[in-house]
Structure formats: C-alpha cells, structure tokens
Amino acid sequence: MLAQQLWFSQPFEVQIRETRLPAPAPGQVLVKTLCSAVSAGSELLVYRGQLPPGIDLDATLKSLQHAPTYPLPYGYACVGRVEQLGEGVDPAWLDTLVFSFQPHASCFIATPDQLLAVPDGIEPEAAVFLANAETAVSLVHDGAPLLGERVVVLGQGVVGLLLTGLLARFPLDQLFTVDAFALRREWSISLKATAAFDATAAAQIAQMKTMLTGTDTNGADLLYEVSGQPQALNLAIDLCGFTSRIVVGSWYGEKSAPIALGGAAHRNRIRFTTSQVSSIDPILSGRWDKTRRFTAAWRAIRQLSPQQWITHRYPLAQAGELYQRLDQTPESVLQALLVY
Secondary structure (H helix, E strand, O other), X not given: OEEEEEEXXXXXXXXXXXXXXXXXXXXXXXXXXXXXXXXXXXXXXXHHXXXXXXXXXXXXXXXXXXXXXXXXXXXXXXEXXXXXXXXXXXXXXXXXXXXXXOOOEOEEEXXXXXXXXXXXXXXXXXHOOXXXXXXXXXXXHHHOOOOOOEEEEEOOOHHHHHHHHHHOOOOXXXXXXXXXXXXXXXXXXXXXXXEEEEOOOHHHHHHHHHHHOOOOOOOEEEEEEOOOOOOHHHHHHHOEEEEEEEEXXXXXXXXXXXOOOOOHHHHOOOEEEEOOOOOOOOOOOOOOOHHHHHHHHHHHHHHHOHHHXXXXXXXXXXXXXXXXXXXHOHHHOOEEEEEO
C-alpha cells in the first residue's frame, strides 16, 4: 500500500512523502489512518526547531525512539482501522478501530502491542484525545489534590482543559485557570472553573493574587504549569503559599527562562514536581499500570467530550498551512486534526 507520511524536513518546513509499505510481516498489522491530532505543544517545538539535542523524542514509544535530527517524522495520536493482518495475528483485530502512538501518516505498519482498541461508543475524533487525556490523568495523580484546596492551572490548551475538567469534579475550594487566549478561557469556565484570568492582563493577575493571598488565605495550595512557557513558573511561585506544590507538566524543549527562587520562594518550602506521562510515579506503581491509567483516560474522554474543542480539520496535503496557522495565530486554534 502507498502511504503518505508527514516529515519535518527542517525548522518551519514540512513535506508529504510517499512510501510503499510492504504487506504486514508475521505478527504485524496494517492500519489505515482516519485522523490524527496535531499537538500545539511538543509538536510546535519540532516545527520551530526548538528540540533539545542528545535526547530521544520519546524513550518509551518505539515509533519515536530516535534523535531529534531533521528530517524526521513526528506525531503521537493516530486513530484508524486495521485493514490487513500478518500471519499469526488474532483475526479479531481485523477492522478494529484503534488508537496508536504513531507519527502522522495515511497508513502504517504496527504490532498489536502498539495498538489500543477504541472502546465501543467512542468516535474516532474523540479517540484522538487519548494521549492528552492520559497526560491529564497523570497530572492529577502527581498533584494529588485534597478536599477544600485552592488550585490554579496555568495554561488552557487541550491538556489544560482536560485537567481542568477533571479537577472540577473534586470538592475543591477554588479552581482558577490562566490563559492568554479568550477562546480557551471561555471553555475553562464552561468546565466549571471558579474563574479564568487573562495571562496578559496585569490587573486580572493582581486580582487573582489578592483572592489567593488575602487576609483569610495563604496562597494557592496546588498549581499546575501546562502553558508551555517556562516563565509562567514565576507566576506560579508568586501565587504560592507555605509548602505549596507546583506540578510542571509542560515540556519546554530548548526554551528556558530565569526563575525567581530567592526570597519568599525559598522560605516557602515550595515543592516542585516534574510530571511525565511516559512513567508512573513509584508511589502508585504497585497498584497502577498503563492499562489502568488508559481506562481512566477513556473514562475522561466519555465525561468531557473533548471532540467539541476541535476547531480545524485539514487534509494531510495541507499540513504545511496548518502548522503555519498554529505558529502564527495560535489564538485561533484550540485543537486541529489531520484527516485522511
């Protein structure tokens, strides 16, 4: 079968390459892609050439275990149907709707252990959010919110919205969100955040700080940084109270920023946790594994219906236009899909 594959040929340039795939070998299957989700976070780092050198794109995903050198394929949220089976593969896989952590391509060869069968009742355009939903579940686990806490989520991209939707189901005292884009803040409120603040409006940020550090409060208890902007950590620190927790869910690539760890930040005994979905916190690993976490992620997809956040759909041939839009006018895009 002739496959169209998306390649990042160099920073700010993508190509569609055609490759003839062989028939599936024993133990393999061929999947015809229906849609794939484009990440406005890590994927833009690839597009902009902001990847850190000397580290695999992903140490746990077979399809991304290679150095970040151009040209390279990327992507990690494909949904499609199994169209061909290699010898020895269970016939039940044929025509199954599956999710796979694969780069963008019209079809691909995989082994069954690289596929996750999509549960009944979940449409392809909802299933593409599985990677993001798993990340949101992992962030909740790493933050461990408590009854009556004041929680702040910095960044309301897709992961931030999924996280907000899950946190809103906890009996928190306050759930504040921060984002520079109005569309994201509107969705945040619809997910039952207590209030959403404009990251670019100093008066709004001052108002939030007053609400968190007034006479009867001592700062936020738990903060999540999922904006993709390392300088946002300074705002998180500024909103902290004594022994507050900051969970860093963003991957910054090569981006960095001066972080104010002196003064109150040092004396407040702030606890920083870097959250990474490719592993499970050892505290939980005795009871939680990837299968259980995926089950929780599918449940989150059913509860939150993230497919309603899809703002753009592009055919693979127009992928270059999509990445330009994400790079130049990110405020107009919440979630974009490539369709095949």
